[in-house]
Amino acid sequence: MSGATPAASTPRHRAVNLAHLLTQTARRLPHRDAIVHGDVRWTWRELDRRVSALAAELLRRGLAPGDCVLLDGPNHPEFIQAMFAVWRAGGVLAPVNSRLHDADIKKIASVCRPVAMVAHASTTSHVAAVLSERDLPAGVLGLALEGTGAISGVADSEEAVADASVWAGDPAWYFFTSGTSGTPKAAVLTHDQLGYVVTNHLADLMPTTDETHSSLVVAPLSHGAGVHLLPQVARGATTVIPASPSLVPAEAWALVERERVSNIFTVPTIVKLLVEDPSVDEHDHSTLQYVVYAGAPMPSVDQQRARATLGDVLVQYYGLAEVTGNITVLPSRNHGRPSPAGVDFGTCGYPRTGMQVSIQDDDGAELAAGEAGEICVAGPGVFREYLDNPAANASAFRDGWFRTGDIGFVDDEGFLFITGRLSDMYISGGSNVHPRDIEEKMLAHPAVREAVVLGMPDPTWGEVGVAVCVLDPATTVDAEELRAWLAPRMARYKVPRDVVFWDELPRSGYGKVVRRTIRDELVARGWRPAAEKAPV
Known part of the structure; x- marks a missing residue:
């Protein structure tokens, strides 16, 4: 039956x-x-x-x-x-x-x-x-x-x-x-x-991939x-494991040349470090076929530099621990694919073979192409459950779909664009703000090497944007100059109210930028709401 x-x-x-x-x-x-x-x-x-x-x-x-x-x-x-x-x-x-x-x-x-x-x-x-x-x-x-x-x-x-x-x-x-x-x-x-x-x-x-290939390990095997x-x-x-316990770009590139490495798995921050190190030009990396990156979106400027340096070898995948990386893939041939009008960041690819992606509203209804909602997933890559955690299991699934907690939309051809996480979005003066759009624009400024935008509490606006930036050591820019540069490039309510500059951003043991840690550090360094400031 x-x-x-x-x-x-x-x-x-x-x-x-x-x-x-x-x-x-x-x-x-x-x-x-x-x-x-x-x-x-x-x-x-x-x-x-x-x-x-x-x-x-x-x-x-x-x-x-x-x-x-x-x-x-x-x-x-x-x-x-x-x-x-x-x-x-x-x-x-x-x-x-x-x-x-x-x-x-x-x-x-x-x-x-x-x-x-x-x-x-x-x-x-x-x-x-x-x-x-x-x-x-x-x-x-x-x-x-x-x-x-x-x-x-x-x-x-x-x-x-x-x-x-x-x-x-x-x-x-x-x-x-x-x-x-x-x-x-x-x-x-x-x-x-x-x-x-x-x-x-x-x-x-x-x-x-076959037995003639080799893979370089530059991220934790855990x-x-x-x-x-x-x-x-x-x-x-x-599998080639560097002798150094932490990343040494010169060692990594020497191993790529010596062992004729064909693939690397990494995260965007490590790709950036490897590509920006002078040693990349001192070693032959022509054997590389796949530089697979995941864990976070790679800013467009970093993608462009990596492709110019390494050739068309970048492969992006999007996935969470719960789906073991099996949500979307962006092959090297699709890097640089034009984004829809008004979108300043690239796609993370199309659904993996045998997997299905659904963009859903708060009630679980599927949204049309171009409409942003929660990214939900089904298919054999989805995990069984959380261990001994019925409450987490209940909130993670709806009508059999795994809810990623990420927000995004698909275009007419099914390519997925991630606009941010539900937990990263903030509401300022009644308007929803997704930090990724602002961060991509900030990274286009020649002085900005890294940028993270957070929604911080404010008694007047509910939340306001605070940008934490790392500058290129050879350049200078102050907060008001950067805000003025951003003003014509985005809606006024999206321009971060405060811009602070740090020497580096805190990262997890996996190389990811941890927003929660940055938020805590901001408060520890004395950031407080500035209710007396005039609205943007």
């Missing part, structure tokens, strides 16, 4: 364990390089053996199917080893950014309830924070360390450990959303959902870069 609910006797469907990506590649390409890190080169066979050895150790320590393992440390070959070992043993991975505060790690542990932890020496305080929250019956393993309890002390296994059986809907990754306040939310990513994501990344982002790693493993492309 059409539309009928499956009978209770419908058999469960097996899913493919993510560790099987490695199992297949190690069998097919045993002697090719899997990971390069400084002088270290692991082949696929060696990585596979190390993964089996660590999986066996986790099982010996009592890891049971569905148990969570917290993974906490910088990018390193053993980080990748731990990822696949947890999956091979049947566990659920919970990677965290090693730069988080102890209190954040403690909250994360309270949500995902790990039974074991893999941690680097730099995260000793994180281990203590977790242990103050709960016991770790399977213990702590050292990442990139020597001695008792270190991953390096777990011998290679000549005997393969079979990939644990998993079923459709079984969790593989607790992906903690970034930039939230209060108790963190863990998006439950399943083996079958991530299998779709891997396939989609290869189809839509990097279609030519987040989007870790997802980007999975297609590389599936196709046998080498």
Whole structure:
């Protein structure tokens, strides 16, 4: 019967364990390089053996199917080893950014309830924070360390450990959303959902990727870069990890030349740093085919400079943790596509293969092309749920659509334009203001390198715009000059009431500009509403 609910006797469907990506590649390409890190080169066979050895150790320590393992440390070959070992043993991975505060790690542990932890020496305080929250019956393993309890002390296994059986809907990754306040939310990513994501990344982002390619890691593997790693493993492309723990552009470009890197996953701020560094002109980067960026819109001026420097290799995708990057794609050939009249920023692309985007009003009705509303998504890239958080699940979905919390519109051809987040929009004197439009215009000023516009409370207007800018060191401009420059370029109510200048903008451990932190810092530095100022 059409539309009928499956009978209770419908058999469960097996899913493919993510560790099987490695199992297949190690069998097919045993002697090719899997990971390069400084002088270290692991082949696929060696990585596979190390993964089996660590999986066996986790099982010996009592890891049971569905148990969570917290993974906490910088990018390193053993980080990748731990990822696949947890999956091979049947566990659920919970990677965290090693730069988080102890209190954040403690909250994360309270949500995902790990039974074991893999941690680097730099995260000793994180281990203590977790242990103050709960016991770790399977213990702590050292990442990139020597001695008792270190991953390096777990011998290679000549005997393969079979990939644990998993079923459709079984969790593989607790992906903690970034930039939230209060108790963190863990998006439950399943083996079958991530299998779709891997396939989609290869189809839509990097279609030519194979074992002759290599990928440079310049963002934390605990987040989007870790997802980007999975297609590389599936196709046998080498993963190159810089030796430096933080971004060094000269090192990155030297590795691009030496390892003939074909793809990079990053965020717009890192693209900007890489492209503006003089070392970009000192090394051959002609092997690059895909510079994939996500996490935030890239300002038009930065896009143009990157394309002029690197060629047409930029690939943008839009997606949240909950949809694992699978909402839209903007291939290199579509960069520079004209925007509709009156729109000063570019598109983030068209819906990913197999995904559907719907622009909806407050009641869930779909809006026509050109009308702005909340971006909602459906398709196999959407996560299962938030872990043990029914309230968040209820607010995240409406009529089966995942609500992104972002505002945007589609044009007549289905290309999506993001105007901002619901939480970023502010209302000044009864008018809705979306900061992104103002920020794009500010970045067109030759003195402005970075700009963030926030709505701050005001007793007269409800909220007023405050712009925080970073200037090019070789130039100068004051607040009134910048406001005067903006005045003919936008409606009067959009011109920021205040403009302040900082040496740099605070960023998260993932390289993102965090508006909440900027708001707090503004207040800490003495910003207050100026009710006595005349209206703009």
